[in-house]
Amino acid sequence: MSTSVECFHLNTVDGVVPVAVEFRSSHQARRMKLSVLRGGKVRLTLPRGVRRADAVAFIQEQAEWLVRTINQTAPTQTVSSHLERFPWVSVAGKLCSLECAETMVRPFLVFREGEELVIFRYRGGEHHERDLLYLLRKLAVETLPGRVQFLADRIAIPFGRVSVRDQQGRWGSCSTQGTVSLNWRLVLLPPVLQDYVILHELAHRRHMDHSERFWAQVAAWDPDWKKDDRTLTKQWGGLMDLGRE
Ligand SMILES: [Zn+2]
Structure with missing residues (x-):
C-alpha cells in the first residue's frame, strides 16, 4: 500500500474549491472509492493500475458531494487540523502548497516570489499550535500588502x-484616510476570494x-463578485474562529 497527497481544484456550483486528496493504492480494492474521514480528510482508495486521468475524473465527478461532505464534518478547531484539511496558502494570487515540518530552532517560514511552495518550520509539542498561528500571521503580514499594491495598481x-x-x-x-485593514486569515482563502x-x-x-x-464598482473589477461573496460566507465563514482562544 502506498499513499501520497495532492491538491485538486474542484469545480462546483459555488466556484472552484481546492481540496487535498490522499491517494492510497491497495491490493484489496476492487474499485475506486472516495471517502471523507473524521476531521474532513479526503482519501481516494484505488485498485492497482488505475490510470491517473481516470482517478482525476472520478474525483471531479463527485465534487459537489465531496465539498458538501467536507463542510458537514466537524468544524475546524485548530490551526493544525485546518492545515491538515487544506494544506495550502494563497500568496500573490497563487495557490501554494504548504510543507510543514518540525524544527529544533525558532519557527521560520520560507517562500520565494514566483514559486508555488511555502515552507513552515515549527517547534513541536506545546509550541505546535502557537508556532503555526505565528507563521500564518507572519506570512499574511509579509504578503498581503504586496497583493493590495498589485491590485490597486491594476485598477x-x-x-x-x-x-x-x-x-x-x-x-x-x-x-476614510485610505488605510486598508485585512484579516490575516485571507492567506487561507483561495486566491480568487482573497x-x-x-x-x-x-x-x-x-x-x-x-x-x-x-x-x-465591485462588479466592474470582479464580474463574479456575487458568487465569490456567497462562497466566502458559505464555504469559508468558519475560518473566522480559527486561532481564537
Ligand atoms: Zn464593505
Whole structure:
C-alpha cells in the first residue's frame, strides 16, 4: 500500500474549491472509492493500475458531494487540523502548497516570489499550535500588502497603507484616510476570494458605503463578485474562529 497527497481544484456550483486528496493504492480494492474521514480528510482508495486521468475524473465527478461532505464534518478547531484539511496558502494570487515540518530552532517560514511552495518550520509539542498561528500571521503580514499594491495598481486606485489584523467577524475594512485593514486569515482563502476581499475594500476608496454605485464598482473589477461573496460566507465563514482562544 502506498499513499501520497495532492491538491485538486474542484469545480462546483459555488466556484472552484481546492481540496487535498490522499491517494492510497491497495491490493484489496476492487474499485475506486472516495471517502471523507473524521476531521474532513479526503482519501481516494484505488485498485492497482488505475490510470491517473481516470482517478482525476472520478474525483471531479463527485465534487459537489465531496465539498458538501467536507463542510458537514466537524468544524475546524485548530490551526493544525485546518492545515491538515487544506494544506495550502494563497500568496500573490497563487495557490501554494504548504510543507510543514518540525524544527529544533525558532519557527521560520520560507517562500520565494514566483514559486508555488511555502515552507513552515515549527517547534513541536506545546509550541505546535502557537508556532503555526505565528507563521500564518507572519506570512499574511509579509504578503498581503504586496497583493493590495498589485491590485490597486491594476485598477489605478490610490490607498494609504495596509494593516494586517486579527479582526473578529470581518475580512477587511477601509478607513476614510485610505488605510486598508485585512484579516490575516485571507492567506487561507483561495486566491480568487482573497482578491475579491481586497477589491471590495479598494472599492470603498470610491464609495464609503454599500450603495448600488459601490456594488457596480465591485462588479466592474470582479464580474463574479456575487458568487465569490456567497462562497466566502458559505464555504469559508468558519475560518473566522480559527486561532481564537
Ligand atoms: Zn464593505
